[in-house]
Amino acid sequence: MGPWAWRLWFLMRGSRLAAGAMGLALLLLAIPAQSGVQKAAGISDGECLRCHGDPALGRAKPGERGRTMYVDRSILGRSRHAKIACTGCHAGIKGLPHEPKLGPAACASCHQREAQAYAASIHGKRLAKQDADVPTCQRCHGGHNILGVREAESRVQPLRQAQVCLECHADTRVTARHPEMPNVLIIRAYGESVHGRAVAKKGLTVAPTCTGCHGTHDLKPADDPGSAVHRANLAETCGRCHQGILAEYRDSIHAATLAKGVKDAPTCTGCHGEHTITAPSDPASKVSPRNVPKTCGACHTAERIVRAYGLATRRGETYADSFHGIATKYGNPEAASCASCHGFHDVRPSSDPRSRIHKANLPATCGKCHPGAGAHFAEGRVHFEKTRESAPGVFYVRTFYTWFIGTLLVCFLGYMALEMYGYRRRRRQARPEEETRR
């Protein structure tokens, strides 16, 4: 520290600003100190720019492959790395002129954690297999123009980040070379999802882009148990933003079953969809009132699942034939669908006393729509197959009417036939000559 700093300290001694001023002074002094360290590497930025400052350096001629070796100081100056010397990233330069081919920028020398995560990611593993299509640091973050994730111009800033992934994942030339890559249409669907629209249309930076769910440097495919979007981890991933919902879901039969390792049990995306996710108010949503029966039914009316896990049978079909089911199907958003009674994220079996459809809770659950619903609401089952054993009243009324209507039909038609027969017969007797002429 120079003597002027001591004078400042002396003047402000005892003041509340002293600590702040000390910090500021130290910071100001640290910058020239840092550049001093870099100069120690031996080669200064000025020396690099003697060649790389020339716009004509290594510029590709028309029709010639290759890229310019020109470094625009103004771009570098606006970047996050403005204060880093050339050799800070372009390590391995022993002397000038340097080797014609230098290795990649040494990002890992500072960003060790990111580099480790990247090495374990699907991108890193592919890179290790010499896959030329795999993105390295620069492909996503940019090179000399690199900016912080929160800076508006950054390539990985939330509002622009999806575009970076799409550069490869929506490029059919890349996906054609890698059939294991996910379908482009699925990825594109994100743009119309509630998350994609929140980012693109509403400009929300808190809404998830690709990396929000899939992870950044540690990105892994969904079938990898370490992936943020693996079925065992997905609820936690969604729950980072949807905390209240995660707490409800954790206590549900679906989460409990999934925790037991049952792959068929739904996590968030099982009901809400993945890239296509939309708000329940959107009629196209998998969880819109009209689509809920179809979404739940995908498992609860699927013979394989119903049989494998001993679920109640014919629940979907009998619901669809109930007044609630018909009203929901024909677009009445107020009619009860599955979730209206069973709950949404906190769905629990009727045997659980905390379940909304536990017998003790039914008056309250039905009472949401039928004010004043009493204990009688719980007497008798809802949307079940009505057989002789399960619903004798309904069964016998049905059987009676089947026979009654059948008998009526036979009697009425028989009576008509008899009267027609008699009519024709009497006419023949009354005018025999006319009949024989015909």
Place this chain on the structure above:
Amino acid sequence: MTTPGKASAPSVQRFTANERVQHVLLMASTLILLVTGFSLLFHDLWIGRWLLRLEGGIEGRGLIHRWAAVVLMGVSAYHLLYVLFTERGHAQFMELRPAWKDARDFLQVIRLNLGRSVERPIFSRFDYRQKFQYWAFVVATGSMVLSGVGLWFATQTMAVMPKWVFDLLAVLHGRESVVIFVLLFLWHMYDVHLRPEVFPMDWSWITGRISHQELKARHPAEYERLRQAGSIDAAE
């Protein structure tokens, strides 16, 4: 056969304007109730889907159905008062009471049609077909009104009755509607449109009148009664 321009032929009044309005209201409300009800009963078939769209969806359907039900219940209540408290209504009701003669008439018609007899039954003001139609409709409408009101006020119904009773009402309401349909289209429509005696239509439900000739042929006892009372010229 009957034709509309029968004004020239001598005729008597068979139904008063009041009765004809009752019939038209009953007919209109029942038809609307059947159509809007069947769209729910057959919601899985193309006809149900098509009808539901026509009726303005599930809510429009319900609204139309319940308004038609109000009309039906209104005309039924009026009819009850008409029968109980008007002289004319009471007299008509007394004529509609079932009697053993109706069973004998029915058997006689069967014998006649089979060619076992040539004797025609002497029908009074209402024959057994019309009496059956009336009483079948009284019973059917009654059960539909009771079950329908129970379904309409579902919350209140289940507040006093268990859920399975409600299920029973729903099934009853649906099946009984099919009975009414059969009753209307295979019995009543046959009786007033298709029977050779009246084809293509018995116009009395609109004109309120029946010609002496037809009355004599179809309701000979009534004809005789009116002739003796002096309402019909004996010369005919």
